[in-house]
Amino acid sequence: MEAKELRDLSVEDLVRKLTELREEIGHLRLKRATSRLENPMKLRQTKRDLARVETILTEKALQGGKA
DSSP: OOHHHHHTSOHHHHHHHHHHHHHHHHHHHHHHHTTOOSOTHHHHHHHHHHHHHHHHHHHHHHHHHHO
């Protein structure tokens, strides 16, 4: 998922995406702990996507405060 795609989403959609990514990270950590995680890079990529969403939410909050 790219930052361009995320910037086009509304705040509500971003918050929903944030929740989904946090849940997915929890599931991936559980799979990793039980040695059932097929692709270890999936956890890393999901964490990066979560960081992107959080960053864009912060950007939107700052823009909303200035306007």
